[in-house]
Amino acid sequence: MNGFKKSSSQKKPLLQGFLLNFKKGKTIICLVALLMLATAKTSASDNNPVANPEAVVICGKARFTVLTPEMIRIEYSAKGIFEDQATFTVTNRRLKVPRFRKREDNTYLYIVTDKVRLKYRKSTNPVTTPASPENLTITIDNNGCESVWYPGKSDSLNLKGTCRTLDGSNGDNKRAEMENGLISRSGWAVIDDSWAAIRSDGGRSYALRPNADMEFDWWAERSDTDALDIYYLGYGNDYKKAISDYTKIAGKIPLPPDYVFGYWYSKYSAYSADDYRRIMSEIKDNKIPADVMILDMDWHWNVGNGQSGDKGGWTGWSWNTNLIPNPKGLLRDIHDNNFKIALNLHPADGINKNESPVYFAAMNSELNGKYLNDKKDNISWSIDYTDFTKSFFKNIIRNHESEGVDFWWIDWQQHLTSNDTYGLSETFWCNHIFFNDMVRKRTDRRPVIFHRWGGLGSHRYQIGFSGDALINFQTLGFQPYFTATASNVGYGYWGHDLGGHAFTDESIVNDPELVLRWIQFGVFTPIFRTHATNDARIERRIWKFDNFPTMLEAVRLRYSLFPYLYTMARKAYDTGISVCRPLYYEYPESEEAYVYENEYFFGDDILVVPITEAAVDGISAKEIWFPEGKWWSVSTNELIEGPCKKVMNFTHEQIPYFFRQGAIIPYNPPTVMNVTERPDNLILNIVAGSDGESSLYEDSGNNSDYATMYSTTALKQIADGNRGKYIISARRGNYKGGVSVRSYTLRIFDTAAPVSVKVNGNTAVSYVYDKDKRCTTVEVPAIKCSTGVKVEVIYSKE
Template identity: 50%
Template sequence: MIKKHVLLSILGLFIACTVGAQDNSMADEKAIVKSGNMRFTVLTPEMIRIEYSAKLQFEDRASFVVINRHLPVPNFTQEERDGYLYLTTDKLELRYKLGTYPVSNDRCNPNLQITLDVNGVEEVWYPGKQDPYNLKGTTRTLDRAEGDVREWLENGLLSRVGWAVIDEREPRKDGSLSLMFERDTNGGMDWVAQRKDTAALDMYFMGYGHDYKKALGDFTKIAGKIPLPPLYVFGYWYSKFQRYTEQDMRDIVNEIRSRDIPMDVLVIDMDWHRNGKTGSTDGTEWTGWSWNKALFPDPAGFISWLHDEQNLNTTLNLHPADGVFPKEDNYDALYADLAGRYSDIKADSLTNEDGTIRWNIENKDFYKAFFEHILRPHENIGVDFWWVDWQQWMIAQNEPNLGNTFWLNHVFFNDKKLQAKNRPFIFHRWGGLGNHRYPIGFSGDSEATFSSLAFQPYFTATASNVGYGYWSHDIGGHNQEGANDAELYLRWIQYGVFSPILRTHATAAGHIERRIWKYANFEQMRDAIYLRYALIPYIYTMARWSYDTGVGMCRPMYYDYPEADEAYRYEGQYMFGNDILVAPVTSSDKGTNVSEKDIWLPEGKWYEVMTGELIDGGSVVTRSFTREQIPYYYREGAIIPLYPRMMHLKKRPETLTLQFTPGARGEFNYYEDAGNNADYQTACTFTRITQNTEDGRTSCTIYPRTGSFDDMPEERAYRLEFLARNEAPTKVTFSDGTHAVYEYDAEGKKIVISVPKRACSSAITVIIE
């Protein structure tokens, strides 16, 4: 039987490929109920916006969190009786004491309450009620994190109690607030604005019980979708904070290529720029905007070499907070432009005493001039995206309550979007709820220890509870004491294979080595990267699924099994997309080369990929894994698309491998697009693939492709692998009765069928008996 969530995801994918969502911050009038100083907006049967304004100044503008309120009006009733207003949907009953302030100290008879059913038990919420069962969200940074630091995490959108609240007036971790967006009617960027009534209440009650996926899906309906990053982002990134020269980086790339290590992104950390501050001689200035020609004599030529000869993308690290110094290349042009734009501001207000142009990204004129004169020249020579770093603790100086991190992410992402050349994408810190619209995140400077690694699976999966599906960690750990640990680095990389982004990195310390070919277990590390590239078609399809559904690629087990206690207790494992369960090894084997791990396998059968065993679920199993092995499992009936061996993602392979896990039925909707197109919402294709097994007969169908995009392949060959097959088939045919070419791998227990190149517009059915 095809699971309900699979059918829904397929339907959502087809719809999303042809329909683009429109953000409209104004709710339908039919969804709004006013009562004195209160305003309620029924957004879904499970979600109600609650506002109170003594000035009757309610907000219809988009906020940092919520940008769309114009949803289909759900069925609800309203009634006043006995001094109360009642709003009732199919899922909730709201009761409000007329004429009162909604927050009161009477827990037994609150002025405002909402009642819902959670698995047959009545649950009552009122403003100010504490939730000890919140499943948490994420945090701004893992700088200096060692081991389990879950106390750093903010509350998320999901709770075992069955409800959660988005309080738009609650201060964020940096002390900032969720402010408003003033719509730019000329097609420019929406800009920050203060609330009309700064004392008003503005919250969203979410009463979804344990339907966690629906809660997140509805959140992205009001807060915006999780954008799909470019395809190359899911490849391997080489990064290290080190004073590399251009020649050093060319040598590293050449060594990577000569050793057949796949790679798609080369990160250029902060030493790409010279020190901007006057009189600086120690080489430690973080802010700078001009190439250090002593290290990089030909930036344009270097980036052209990366793009054209090495098929690599690149980024530059920025630390923006110190402004623009007089020694910067384009300082005079920026100063003249700003002096003209700031006609009502004195020159001494534009700069500090040393002439540094003050950082003022909260000003729209500054943004336009700064990007035109400082950033655009770098983009024009090929810088693909920006790594926006270091400002995670700052509040804007010229706009009250504006967090610098959130605002930088908004500005950088939307500037890229306005250029409409490629897919918007930045690399940055988490700026608070609503930041899921600006992927991807840089989690900061964690420690290179097993205890720090052990926290990563929980941390990454839990971030999906606020829609933040794309954390990039410093694989290997950032700060490291003592010698390099080959086992630790290998296990970090193996975890990175099954995390959103695979980026090795470390701090500027000469003893830390991140070049995998310098380790004795190099081939094991490279094999892990090979696996990552093999999984790219599955990963990219699941990334699109996240865009369409609001559910992160790495997600906790309780999304799929909300009533199983084990789903909450086994935090070191997670679902990687819809069909792969991962339980990475995160502890040392202490020299034995074998690690034991307790893994909870839910009901059904699970295919252990590294051993080829089909294991019955519904229990906790103890399994052993060598250092070469990663504990990951295919769900019963899963169909997993894989790429052949490849060194980068710029060229689409002609053959696609499809692995079929035993099961009565299975389905996969394979997604493709141009890889970096801004119009991927509609310029995309889906290929539906199914399998059905009954009475020893398996039928596999690859349906005609739907949709289109520029330069899409017209033909494709397939390699079909049917897993966990204990005996060779008696017959393998196509649907027209012709015999298919196949082989039986007795040791690997799989049937391998080669399907010659066929038109993607035609159907292919293979029958195994």
Template identity: 40%
Template sequence: MKKMFSWLPLAICLGMPLTTRAQYQPLAAAKAIVQPEKQVRFTVLADGMVRMEWDSLGHFTDQASFVVVNRKLPVPAYTQQLQGEWYTIHTPLLTLRYKKGSGRFNADNLEVTYEQEGRRLQWRPGTPQLQNLKGTYRTLDRYDGNLLDGKTPMQLEDGILARDGWTLIDDSRSFLFDNAAFPWVDTTARHSGQDWYLLMYGHHYKTALQNYAAIGGKVPLPPRYAFGYWWSRYWRYSDVELRQLVDNFHRYNIPLDVLVIDMDWHQQGWTGWTWDNSLFTSPERFLEWTNQQHLKTTLNLHPADGVGPQERQYASFAKANNFDTAGHHAIPYMGSNKRFMQTLFDTILRPYEKQGVDFWWLDWQQWPDDPQVHGLDNTWWLNYVFFTEKEKYGQRRPLLYHRWGGLGNHRYQTGFSGDATISWRSLAFQPYFTSTASNVLYDYWSHDIGGHNMPEGFKSLDPELYTRWMQYGALSPIFRTHSTKSALLNKEIWNFSGAYFNAIYNAIRLRYTLAPYIYTMARQTYDSALAICRPLYYEHPDDDSAYHFTSEYYFGDDMLVAPIGKPADNGVSKETVWLPAGNDWYEWHTGTLLHGGQTMARQFSIDEYPLYVKAGAIIPMNRDTVKQLDGQTAAIQLGIFPGAAGKGRLYEDDGDDQHYASQYAVTNYTTGMATGGALKLQIQPVKGHFAGMRTIRDYKLCFYGQAMPEAVVVAGKRLPYASTGNGARWYYNGQQLCVEVYLPGVNALQGQTVSLLPGNTPAPDINGLPEKMKRLYQASEALKYTNAYVVIPYQLAQMEELPQALSYYPGRYAQLINDFNRGYAQLDAILEKAGGISANEKAAFLQAAGK
């Protein structure tokens, strides 16, 4: 057997950081391999995962493949024996039996049995898989929802998971990598005749994903800035226009991290490598400016036409490739040619990166296979080459924005889903499409938020549709707006007004508020192969509702989203929401704690969204002053949600280096009830370290849905109650019914303990009160605009003032809320006292107030 290469020694000798690629070792541990006869080899990879190879010549593959890059895993406990005519391998979960000397694997000579928690499965070659939970699809181009051109349903690829409880990955025909310093497709190597990976997991879906990630490679952690807001538009932008655009972002106080420049950055045609100097007089100065603005910049590439004679780099490119330029012909694209690709990076791409281009948008839309290597998928291969080049030679963390190429492409991160139709159907489909992609570890879809292609008869952008799309986008993996080149598609927030402007603005702000939580969950994706947006059945595999509510998804460990995908009815969006059993759920935008284990009809105004937080969860957040994610934040906000004792964690690293595998820090948080009924929050000392880590930071603690405490105690001292100030203090936010505690200068190495002492009187009922207060205020405001001379009853005016009154008069907390609740129950009678109000106005008021 020829000597095969190992990724780890290769990575070390090249001086590479020990991140994603450096883990991959395709040669399995010798103790994991069972070779009962020359033509057969089994590799025990995990308790529920085994590799099975048969080859007539006894030729077995130890090279990395496009699908499987790592086989050197901890060897699970197993036994092997020959029982009569059958070779048998036992792990704690599997029993594999192969009939001695029987040749090629078939249903008569090979069987694998799985047993766990009373469930027994049996698999043989040829066993049909009936309930695959699907994976993803290359693109949403021309799709209206799941219908191509409004007619043909999308056929999602199969994924790693199935309700059958097992999955077979046939790796017999995928390409292999060679052992070069920059591993390349090996056109001479071959797989074993049969090269299979069997994963058996029952309903332990998370285990199956982790097992595939162990052999297929981890999902790399994107740089932190990738989780901010991306501005993108297919538009012939100039340097001046982009500067004006960014000035408006600043003027309206809108956060922004990534500036996406579509194909018009270069000269005419789909493929181009030279800046259009009629738009960008000095690209170097333009990119210098984007860096000064702390904006990351990506440019669109369509490499298919090669390098034409009109390109500034044509002569140097031709010389490096010994191309005859006499006929002034284009140098054809040759993705599988290492010299061609090396020249592309050396003469074109890396010089642009030095000028300030941070990453590339690789938008391959042309022919499927490489012109020189039959069957080599251009999309898959380009993704690999671009990402690995950045990983190998770049100074910062690799990021690539590209189309899905197939299984194994999860190692190259962020997906561009393409040109979906602008419609409610498209919006309704994307949550399912996004979370289901996690079944092939493709966890970072980036959609054209708001849609791309205009349907027939399109006249203007529906502000409600765009607002709901933005709210979903803020709770999706990558938050990027985009659209086709049309003057009708102006998605800048300042083009909207009133409630739509406020809701879109709040969606962007919510994204930045949740960025520490999102980044913490992204680290979990790297560690445990669990996507930020994941299907419900990961957590509830034995509940049929988890498979029925296909649009709902978990957003990390502690949040559930039931996205709105249809227009409102009389200004109210009505959604049927399934809240899983096992814990209660806090409906954040309405301040309502709801019991788990039920399906409910809920209603939402345009500024509300069905976002549910697990009772007791502690969510790390940013303060509302954060506008970009490229630096370490000094201030952390913790959202402590009601309903149970809970926990949370904050993950941090440099944010953009390649050393995150080992250089990072984690802070854990817990809550519980102390003696005497006090609610106690513990900020644990930070664990770990990375360059630039903050050891002193400010905290703002937000105890949502929490009654007014008697006092807040830190380090044995009662904090003062104050709405403003620089020192440690606390305050009651009457709008959100939230106890806010401000702790400046907390030593992260030591941690801190905070206790909320309960009041002496019984706490009033505040569940759902934020929603009631808001609706009452909106109803009163609408009435005043309808009838400016209406005389508002004194009791109703007092009820409108409740949010501020709670903040002003903490000693009257219970009385104020009890008065409001009584008044809300008697709202009809109170309105009878209003002067100059008509019956229609009264009815409209009660409806708006939720009565």
């Protein structure tokens, strides 16, 4: 194909493909492929794009790879060249080979697993025009009904994924832009990873190939750019297995460092160094827990404006010394106040001689004038070249990181694809480069970036900036659905502009109730960050609002939730199931799970129903669907038995969230001001009346070896009539920085008054019973984390 640029760093593909065609007369005998690369890794747990040959069936110019009983890769190349490189979407095909049967007759090839039945007309292109089942079909049993797929078949029942940005989001106008997800009520979904398929970010799915010069995978040409390369996922309504298996081929969702789960202060405004110091002082004076400080684009000069500081461009790399005369001093002060720091980048316009003379000179010398514009005063943005990329990170990024920058906000929005490399998505590629550079070059910490969605595979780079949503209740109302639905493509860490971004109506721009409800929603989202655009009319210093005490309670609730949230984030890494997820993951056969899209699960055991409408006379009435089971209403202190629909009333101070009966939900004590703290007391919220198990996950918070260096504490309750047993097991595993001794506060909801409370069978401890809240509180004295503890409570018979 035309349009590729060539570079000395680009090597020929490791494998151009292979084809075993044994012909007898006109009959093509389909054989199971036996070839594998000599350099391929053999462990099923390794990240290996070459599938186990026992999973591969080649039939003429078609190749089928049985990845799981429900997932089959389908390739067709008129050249007989198949793709064994990783791609932007798929990085691993070396899975355990599932059981399957292959047979053929003179016309068809059949592949049958425990879940799917594939039928392929030999010697044909699986894709027909118009789309039809003539050449290829895959059939599954979808909840008792036969469901047939063929290439090109449309799917109106897809449950959707996400979209690149919420810029201009107003109400639910972005719904139409949401791409298809990996699950559907049809029972099947398809990933089209062909070169010809345009991704949601405007780019193409390039190959990824190891690059010794960069020390991480670099883009490469596909083996056959005309080839069909699609993945069929026929999981029926086993939605969680579909998403989990996707992360087995597309990569895990990395666990972000602990500090990103705290409160981020952020506002696009021309803040000076004194302004930042004043903000930090006011946050401290108002006793607001906080962990991250964002420096938006006014930290730097702008391309084309020399040292004037005037607006007129977005890209810049050098400190705006008019606002921040001593950058290192400011960043040191921010760190001294226990904040982590991110700088905003808009890298579209390259490195300008006037804006950043030192950086320009260093890079221009290293690159020997390469990438200069005609005026020779700007090095063009060329992150798709290895030499530019190495020089850029060496001279600019490393310098700022040495000053104290902890991570980067890559706010790319200027160009969807590269001006030079055909079909290379700048959104995806910037994310890939920045994240993997941090993996290789900042091994003392856990990699994380804040970025735009760049299509499938972007979950490997964690946290998304959703963009510039408009300020109104209708837009807030769309975000719970949008956030939970993104889990359908594994994109579990959307970060929104809490409070809304851009001006719509001056009468509501600083509406205290609207900001409050946005923040309360944010408590139960992956990233807790207030933000807004550069508009003096918009206030994001929450301590300036009349209802600040209520906002502060929401912030404190977020910090209380951290142990539970962090545990669920680890589970997302292990399983691929995001923290926020739709109700139909758990209740796929309940129609209400699809209809009540404003509700979602926050982890395994908390049902959340954000208030997204203005109250009437201070009261918000909300119709809530409660799934099967029993649910403790934390705000109203009542147990609700599902399935049912119930209209409930909430004041501004109340948030509709509900603990599952049987759950044990760990909280931080209210004294915690940074999520990086490891307190020696934890609160366990327990809903009595049902057996239940959960766990507490802990690690050092910012360690890059968290895959192996961590600990877990199993938590269990046994309900036996009027007797409750609550078991905290000995901590298993090790990590640096954890406490060795810890006390526990058990808050046991929906109980009668206790008769006795014992620890480890014989030690009586004091307790408090709140009759109105039906809550028993037990204080368990400090014990070694390496030993377990059993609390037994006998309740009065009502």
